[in-house]
Amino acid sequence: MALTKRILKLPQKAHFFLFGPRQTGKSTLIRENFSKSKTKFYDLLNTKEFTRLAAAPHLLREEVLSLKDEVTHVVIDEVQRIPSLLDEVHYMIETLAVDKIFILSGSSARKLKKGGANMLGGRAWTRHLYPLSYQELKENFILDKALSYGTLPSVYHADSETAQEILDSYVETYLEEEIKAEALVRNIGAFIKFLSLAASESGSIISFANISRETNTSAASIKEYYKILEDTLVGSFLLPYSKSTRKRLCKHPKFYFFDTGVLLALRKRTCAKLEPATKEYGDIFEHFIINEIIKLNKYYKTKYELLYYRTSSGAEVDLVLLSPDQKIYAIEIKSSENPRDYKGGLKSFQELEPTARLICLSKAPNFRNDDDIEVYPWKEGLELLFGVDCSLLIS
Numbered sequence: 001m002a003l004t005k006r007i008l009k010l011p012q013k014a015h016f017f018l019f020g021p022r023q024t025g026k027s028t029l030i031r032e033n034f035s036k037s038k039t040k041f042y043d044l045l046n047t048k049e050f051t052r053l054a055a056a057p058h059l060l061r062e063e064v065l066s067l068k069d070e071v072t073h074v075v076i077d078e079v080q081r082i083p084s085l086l087d088e089v090h091y092m093i094e095t096l097a098v099d100k101i102f103i104l105s106g107s108s109a110r111k112l113k114k115g116g117a118n119m120l121g122g123r124a125w126t127r128h129l130y131p132l133s134y135q136e137l138k139e140n141f142i143l144d145k146a147l148s149y150g151t152l153p154s155v156y157h158a159d160s161e162t163a164q165e166i167l168d169s170y171v172e173t174y175l176e177e178e179i180k181a182e183a184l185v186r187n188i189g190a191f192i193k194f195l196s197l198a199a200s201e202s203g204s205i206i207s208f209a210n211i212s213r214e215t216n217t218s219a220a221s222i223k224e225y226y227k228i229l230e231d232t233l234v235g236s237f238l239l240p241y242s243k244s245t246r247k248r249l250c251k252h253p254k255f256y257f258f259d260t261g262v263l264l265a266l267r268k269r270t271c272a273k274l275e276p277a278t279k280e281y282g283d284i285f286e287h288f289i290i291n292e293i294i295k296l297n298k299y300y301k302t303k304y305e306l307l308y309y310r311t312s313s314g315a316e317v318d319l320v321l322l323s324p325d326q327k328i329y330a331i332e333i334k335s336s337e338n339p340r341d342y343k344g345g346l347k348s349f350q351e352l353e354p355t356a357r358l359i360c361l362s363k364a365p366n367f368r369n370d371d372d373i374e375v376y377p378w379k380e381g382l383e384l385l386f387g388v389d390c391s392l393l394i395s
Contacts, residue, residue, distance in 0.1 A: 003028070003032065004137060004140075004153065006025070006029055006129070007133060007136055007296075007299045008127060008128075008129055008299055010029065010030070010033045010034075010127065011125055012033075012101075013101065014101065014124075014125050015089075015093065015101055015103070015104075015120065015125070016103060016104070016124050016125040016126065016127055017104045017105070017106070017124055017125070017126045017127070018030065018103065018104070018105040018127050018128075018129060019105070019106055019107070019109055019126065019127070019128050019129070020105075020107065020128055020129035020130060020233060021107055021130075021232075021233045021234055021258060021259075022107045022170070023153065023154055023155075023170065024129045024130060024131055024152065024153070025129065025132075025153045026077070026107075026129050027043075027077055027105070028153075029129060030075055030077075030103060030105065034073050034075070034103070037070070038070060038071055038072045038073060039071065039072070039073040039074070039075060040067055040071050040073070040074045040075065041077065042060070042074070042075065042076045042077065043077045043078070044076065044077060044078040044079065044081040045077065045078050045081075050081060050082065053082055053085060054081075054082050057082065057084045057085050057087070057088055058088065060076075060088045061088045061091065061092055061096075064092060064098060064100060065092075065096070065098065067100065071100065072100065072101060073101045073102075073103060074100050074101070074102050074103070075102075075104075075105065076089075076102070076103070076104050076105070077105050077106075078105065078106055078107065079104040079105065079106050080106040080107070080110075080112050083112055086112075089102050089104070089120065090121065090123075093120065093123055094123075102124070104124065107232070107233065108231060108232045108233065109233070110228060110232055128233075128298050130258065130291070130294070130295040131150060131151040131152045131153070131156075131258065131259045131291075131295075132152075132153055132156055133151070133292060133295050133296065133299075134146065134151075134379070135296070137151070137156070143363075146260065146288060147260055147281070147285060148260075148261070148264070148273070148284075149164075149167065149260075149261040149270075150167070150259035150260045150261020150262055150263075150264075151259065151260075151261070152166075152170070152259060152261060152262070154166055155167060155170075155261055163261070163270075164270040164271060167261050167262060167264070167265040167270050168265055168270055170262060170265065171262065171265045171266055190215050190216070190217045190221070191225060191228075193215045194211065194217065194222065194225050195225075195266060196266065196267075197211050197214055197215065198211070198225070198226070198229065198255065198257075198266075199257065199263055199266035199267050200267060202235070202255060202256055202263055202287065203254060203255075203256055203283060203287055203290075204254060205240075205252050205253075205254055206226070206252050206253055206254065206255055207252065208223055226255060229255070229257075230255075233258065234257060234258050234262070235255050235256055235257045235258055236255070236256055236294055236306075237253040237254070237255055238253055238254040238255075238256065238306055238307060238308045238319070239251070239253050239307050239308075240252070240307065240308060240310060241307040241308065241309040241317075241320045243352075254308055256287055256290050256291065256294075257287070258291060260284050260287050260288050260291070263284070263287060264284070276335065277335075281335055282334070282335040285335035285363075286335075289361055289378060290306075290318070290319060290333070292382060293319065293321075293385070294306065296382065296385075296386050300386050300387075302323070302386060302387070303323070304321040304322060304323055304385075306319060306320075306321060307319070307320040307321075307322065308320060309330065309345065309348075309349050311348060315344055315345045315348035315349075316345045317330045317331065317332060317345040317346060317348075317349050318331060318332050318333045318345075319331040320349070320356075321385065327357070328353050328355065328356040328357065329356065329357050329385065330345075330349045330350070330353070330356045330357070330358050330359065331359045331360070331361060332346055332359070333360075333361050333362070333378075334360055334361070334362040334363075335362070335363060336362060337362070337363045337365065338364065339360055339362040339363075339364060339375060342360045342373065342375075343370075343371065343373060346358040350372075357374070358372060358373045358374065359374050359375075359376060359381060359384075360373055360374070360376065361376055361378040361381040361382070362375060362376070362377070362378060363377070363378065364376070364377055365377060367380060
């Protein structure tokens with residue numbers, strides 16, 4: 001199987017953190033971009049390596065200082081497992097002026113943030129890696145496969161039976177066992193029950209009170225559980241649109257899991273066939289499009305703020321993008337080839353923001369303009385939002 005060329009470009013001459021969920025291909029991307037003969041790798045998922053450095057973090061400094069001149073880069077994979085190593089890295093950069101470039105990858109920023117870990121005082125850039133984008137897969141992209149199994153590399157390139165096994169294992173050993181191993185919550189049973197409910201509610205406005213009652217857990221704990229999911233990079237919040245930033249923070253957000261395959265595994269639906277024109281298919285298609293926008297927004301540094309819109313009377317827009325130059329895009333996402341019922345929410349939003357550009361992303365085969373609403377085939381719509389034919393950038 002040929003390697004998929006990723007959109008994300010890694011810095012060659014700057015220290016950086018590379019964050020992303022497990023199995024998104026961080027280690028593979030690093031190995032593709034940095035010569036084995038010029039790079040020293042520390043893999044903290046390796047039990048022997050972890051035990052050795054956890055017991056004596058200073059060994060890292062002693063070993064790096066002893067590296068040959070031709071070794072230019074030092075990689076510490078899953079660095080959040082031993083946050084104290086960052087003190088050693090910072091000391092080498094700041095005090096010893098070591099001429100090596102440090103690459104620090106991890107699947108969770110939470111342990112670093114909560115533990116007050118040394119984030120190198122701004123001397124390291126930050127990059128994020130996500131599951132494969134349709135733009136990376138190019139001619140190998142199949143929409144229904146991406147919806148049903150997601151785009152984690154090991155899953156997408158597997159046959160359907162193997163893909164199901166990987167996803168089920170991913171949920172059991174990563175989303176559940178890793179949470180337990182890192183002691184992020186005291187009541188793992190309540191958290192696992194919450195995880196199932198969070199998956200069923202993914203893409204909906206979060207009712208902390210309802211989930212609190214369902215899990216017999218305090219609302220404060222439910223909010224903390226969602227923060228754990230965000231910090232372990234398995235999902236993202238969308239805040240509600242308001243002209244007041246303060247009001248956005250006061251209202252209930254939505255939460256989207258990072259991958260449709262993982263979401264369906266959490267919902268115990270890995271064996272189910274998604275049927276077009278069903279509510280479930282539309283829900284998963286919406287998740288896919290929003291996750292694509294999250295990825296491309298990071299990769300191309302467009303710096304859109306992602307929000308959703310809903311009124312007290314129920315008018316709703318799936319996604320609102322605010323650009324740094326104050327352009328506003330209101331976006332409805334429809335999984336039909338002949339989309340309907342997208343005008344209400346968009347026209348409601350237009351009353352609030354008359355200059356907003358109204359867009360429907362769908363499976364329609366061709367572009368059309370309908371009462372000032374631009375109805376796009378979803379790929380064309382995404383290329384519009386990111387300013388270029390993005391496939392040209394990765395050829």
